[in-house]
Amino acid sequence: MQLTDKQREIIEIIGVFQEQNGLQPALGRILGLLMVADLAEATFDEIVENLSLSKSAVSSALTLLQTQNKIEYTTKPGERKRYFRLKRSNWEKELKKGINSGLQFSEILDKVLAIRNDQNPDFNRHLENIRDFMTFLQKEIPILIDKYLEQQKNDHRK
Amino acid sequence: MQLTDKQREIIEIIGVFQEQNGLQPALGRILGLLMVADLAEATFDEIVENLSLSKSAVSSALTLLQTQNKIEYTTKPGERKRYFRLKRSNWEKELKKGINSGLQFSEILDKVLAIRNDQNPDFNRHLENIRDFMTFLQKEIPILIDKYLEQQKNDHRK
DNA sequence: AAGTTTGTTCTGTGTTTTATGAACAAAATA
DNA sequence: TATTTTGTTCATAAAACACAGAACAAACTT
Incomplete structure (x- = not known):
């Protein structure tokens, strides 16, 4: 696999973005490589060579990415x-995972509210409000x- | 400030959650403390004592939390x-920040799509699809x- | 059977993170 | 003026992280 400079550049951009997330x-770069590679795939050796990583780094990175369900191989x-x-x-699953983190937080809020006394009712109301918003998102x-998928179907049809 | 065991327990839960995010x-625990404290506030010394942190740790943690716009003081x-x-x-601002990260990603996707050739059109379509969904969320x-705020207004009125 | 390919596992190491403690500083108080 | 309160800053220690390198291993080839 021969990468262009442009491809290499974008791999770095993606790497940084993933790092920030x-x-x-190493994991971020690998995802980047798989995204810009002409065939959208790469072998172990291609990863080692194109990203200048050690075999051990690539090996553990790949197992990690697989347990995180981000990559697979054939x-x-x-x-x-x-x-x-x-x-x-x-993206659908990822988004739901994101929502789930929100759900987790609203459970924490419930615990907090359960033990708060009434010395600061205004603050309590604020917490309730956040929790309600989380719940709202959860539903919506x-x-x-669905709305998006529906719209997609229509776009496709015409 | 005297904390109950239950409060201490929830502080840890919140701390772990924030760590995972x-x-x-130290920052996570401080947020937890401010969330469960009876008056929803704490002084420098109270933080030091109740979380068993050094003064320096608390000092830098507090300035960090302030630059992150998570806390304030009176x-x-x-x-x-x-x-x-x-x-x-x-929460509104936080959510928009989250969306923004999505926007950033869709910009990256644009760059990727701009340089991809046609050796894997199926994958290209997949990337386009993700990008479109990001854009969709951005709008929606x-x-x-707004819908939530509207609903809140109504709930409050009745 | 010996060598090659395709990795994995183990150990070590430089770097980064996270917090500590001591010294310092500004404002209030005695 | 000396002391106390309320922190901040700086040097550094301890732990975790991220990766490299060498040894190893399984499957395949010659």
Whole structure:
């Protein structure tokens, strides 16, 4: 696999973005590589060479990305190499995971509210308000997703 | 300030949650303390004592939380102490920040799509689809927020 | 059977993070 | 003026993180 300078540049951009979202550098670059690669896939060795990482770094990075459900691999008949690529799905699942973090927070808010006394009712009301908003999102986001899918169907039809 | 065991327990839960969302431990605990404290506020010394942190740790944690716009403080007439508390606002602003990260990602997707060739049109379509969904959310979330606020107004009225 | 390919695992290491403690400083108080 | 209160700053220690390198291992080829 031969990468252009432009591809290399975008890999770095994606890497930084993923780093900022809490991923370790090597993982971010790998995701970037799989995103810009011509065929949207890469073998272990291609990753090692194009990202100048050690084999051990790539090995553990790949297992991590697989446990995080971000990548998968296939093999080709007559070959032992693994071809890694980004897992489809996922924006829908990712979004729901995001919502879930919100849900988790609203559970925490419930616990907090359960033990708060009434020395600062204004603050309590504020917490309740946040919790209610979380709940609201919880309900509405799936509807929003449906709306999008519906719209997509129509776009496709015409 | 005297905390109950239950309060201490919830502070830890909140601390862990915030840690998982990328905050350093001390910061998460401080937010927790401000959330469960009877008056929803605490002085520098109260934070030091109740969380068993050093003064320096608390000092830098507090300035950090302030630059992140998560807390603020007031003073009371005739006292030099600062009373720290959580900043209201903010779920609306926080949510928009989240959306913004999505926007950033869709910009990256544009760059990627701009340089991808046609060796894997299926993958390209997939990327386009994700980008479109991001754009869709971008449009719809503010509407959703409005809807919530409207609903709140009605709830309050009756 | 010996060598090659395709990785994995283990150990070490430089870096970054997170917090501590001591010294310092400004304002209030005695 | 000396002391206390209320912090801040700086140097550094301890732990966690992220990666490299070498040894190892399984499957395949020659």
